[in-house]
Amino acid sequence: MDSLASRLDRGELASSRPNDEGTQPVLALRIAIRGVVQGVGFRPFVYRLAQEHGVFGWVRNTSWGVEMEVEGPSDRLERFVGGLRKEAPPLARIESLTADEIAPDGYTRFEILHSEPQEGAYQLISPDIATCADCLRELLDGGDGSTPADRRYRYPFTNCTNCGPRFTIIEDVPYDRPRTTMREFVMCPDCQREYDDPADRRFHAQPNACPVCGPQVTLRDKLGRPLAEGDEAMRLAAERLRRGDIVAIKGLGGYQLACDATNAEAVARLRARKRRPHKPFAVMVASLEEAEAHAVIGAAERGLLTSAAAPIVLLPWRATSSVAREVGPDTDVIGIMLPYTPLHHILLRDVGLPLVMTSGNLSEEPIARDNDEALRRLGDIADLFLTHNRGIYARYDDSVWFVLGDSPSAVPWPHGPQPIRRARGYAPFPIRLPFETRPILACGPELKNTFCLTRDRYAFLSQHIGDMQNLETFEHYEATIELYKRLFHVQPEIIAVDMHPDYMATRYGLRQPGSKVPVQHHHAHLAACLADNGIADGPVIGAILDGTGYGLDGRIWGGEFLVGDGRGFWRAAHLQELPLPGGEAAIRHPYRLAVAYLHALLGPSMPLPATLAHVSPEERRTLRLMAERGINTPLTTSAGRLFDAVSALLGVCRDTSYEAQAAIELEMAAGQSGEDPPSYPFEILATDKEAQSWAVPPTPPLSSWKIGLRPLWEALMEDLNAGIAITWLARRFHRTVAEMIVRVCALLRQETGLARVALSGGCFQNRLLLEMVLPLLHEAGFEILLHRQVPCNDGGVSLGQAVVAHEALLASG
DSSP: OOOHHHHHHTTOSOOOSBOTTSSSBEEEEEEEEEEEOSSSSHHHHHHHHHHHHTOEEEEEEBSSSEEEEEEEEHHHHHHHHHHHHHTOOTTOEEEEEEEEEEOOOOOOSEEEOOOBOOTTOOOOOOOOBOOOHHHHHHHTOOOOSSSOOOTTTTOTTOOBTTBBOSGGGBOSSSOOGGGBTTTTSOOOHHHHHHHHOTTSTTTTOTTOOOTTTSOOEEEEETTOOEEEEHHHHHHHHHHHHHTTOOEEEEOSSSEEEEEETTOHHHHHHHHHHHTOSSSOOEEEOSOHHHHHHHBOOOHHHHHHHTSSSOOEEEEEBOTTOOSOGGGSTTOSEEEEEOOOSHHHHHHHHHHOSOEEEEESSSTTSOOOOSHHHHHHHHTTTOSEEEEESSOOOSOOOOOEEEEEOSOTTTOSSOOEEEEEEOOTTTTTSOEEEEEEEEEEEEOOOSSSBOOEEEEEEEEEEOOOOBOSOSHHHHHHHHHHHHHHHHHTTOOOSEEEEESOTTOHHHHHHHTSSSEEEEEOHHHHHHHHHHHHTTOOOOOEEEEEEEEEEEOTTSSEEEEEEEEEETTEEEEEEEEOOEEOTTTHHHHHOHHHHHHHHHHHHHOTTSOOOGGGTTSOHHHHHHHHHHHHHTSSOOEEOOHHHHHHHHHHHTTSOSSOSSTTHHHHHHHHHHOSSSOOOOOOOOEEEEEEEEOEEESOOSSOOOEEEEEEOHHHHHHHHHHHHTTOOHHHHHHHHHHHHHHHHHHHHHHHHHHHOOOEEEEESGGGGOHHHHHHHHHHHHHTTOEEEOOSSSOSSGGGHHHHHHHHHHHHHHHTO
């Protein structure tokens, strides 16, 4: 807005009455603020700002944000309005601020009014926030003999307007205590005094509580019988963790399973009970200094760990770390997070050891939320349960990030933090879109599911839901969609679904009212990357490399080079189609892929290398016949399956127990440093077809190209049989994929003139691949787009589905 003083000088603001000194006219404004401005101490901040500048009026929450009326001399109002943006609380995010002149009302004080619900309006909601420094200081203040302990000393539910639970306890808006799971806890006189005191940082802090009036912890055995209450429960839980027990802990968004991360036997027991034999566990440590003892941490990674979101950060694992290697077998990367609730801070300090801290579920199920549910579902995993009586309304997993290149000034290509899983600390804050949308529900993919609701310029991407492969996850999915629809007042008019007819999310979407828009999986990846970067249109070249996506031709795509944007695309190039014998069985047993690829590329007479010696002649014959006759053997262009096949061929990983295991272990086998080898050979072959397309992207019809893999496999076999080190072969293969990307993009630039490349799909979680391909693309003169706010894996697909549905609606008129 213009300077109020300058507007007054121009005569644009009328004077209504003089102030007490009679020197400045009194003006009045109605101010509306949208953004994350509830649950972050914004009204108390406004109150204090009004007191500081001597202006009068009121402020209140509404269903869409915060509104206020304020009046006073023009110079004071100008300073007040300027302070709203410049001095806002650290957790507030102001999306818009409007100020309209109104007639003064003669206010003589400034006050906070009760919230004003409004039909159909909505507001942005803060994610749950890690414990702030002030609350942590109170939590650890046990006195020193001359001064008493803080009244919240060792209280596991300490919070204020700057930290604590938000999204996980909200049932509806406006954000007031009666609409949260804290409504059953009546504040004691001391807490009420804080809540009512504008000078206190707990002024109108809805989850405010203390040991006298707030939630309490109870340690229970696996039958639910109480063993200890309150602080005794915390101390006994720590003692049992030190003795090697597994403890289920009720956290912010559900239960976590914890054990001593330095105790190999305890970790192995947790793996066996959780049915998670290989997938790495995350580790929680008490402080950043302790984290440094276990991992190499750069500046950007340090910033993530200590941020208000406090995600898990994937870091290089120090060889001298005391954390048992069973925490992350076959990897040199460790996922570390810092305590983000008072309960975690107390427990980590009492235990004095790093703890495995993993989702409280059986593999691939949703996180357990309620006490009875946890006892029922986790009773065969945990020895003890650290429960509490504060309700959780929304399930919430931990977020996961990694940092690509921690030297911001060292490279001219994209680098920095990259999301792998977006949940606690980030959702439900929306992605801001570069265009206005109609109400859309994008139902998301089958694996790593999220959904997305749009309204105005916001895309409300859900927290990580998980793999849609069991009833419990589907029920969590349905319930969370209804929660988002209620919180953000969205009634979808358009439903976007994946083209795969058998996906659970697709079937759900097709049952919903509204127009349906089917979206091709890799097109959604491309559109998501553009939206993530705030780009409204293109076209661009999209290198989309992942595991599985239903193609326009009904086949399994996954190594795709698209030209287009949200409006449509040409499938300009792809990896050679190769057999997937047994479908899902080949993904679980990558050695089947290695054998099938050898047969398809080099012929059935090619002898198997020693790394595949376990494959019997009978099984080899069966795999060959399945491929030749097309018996349960779909063809695929999947880049993910290519990584899996090479991993098995090199003897790195022949069977898997979690998604992308073979590719991850191949990356680890290649090492994170060393000389960059030359690429293996490959072919780029023109096909006799025009490129497949969906809708009409703004380019002429394109040729279709295929990346031939026979030369690659011939060279791999030659090196393997020559006894060359597996590290070299694995690294050389990664270099080859990087060269493929650059050469295909260069070819498409010649045909289209496009020089902007979007990289998306789960293969780009591979840090080594990114470190190789980014400088090559930059040297070739390309502008590179990476994901920044949503994952490049399927966790970001629903955002792209929403964008494509929006464009389809525009195209239909």
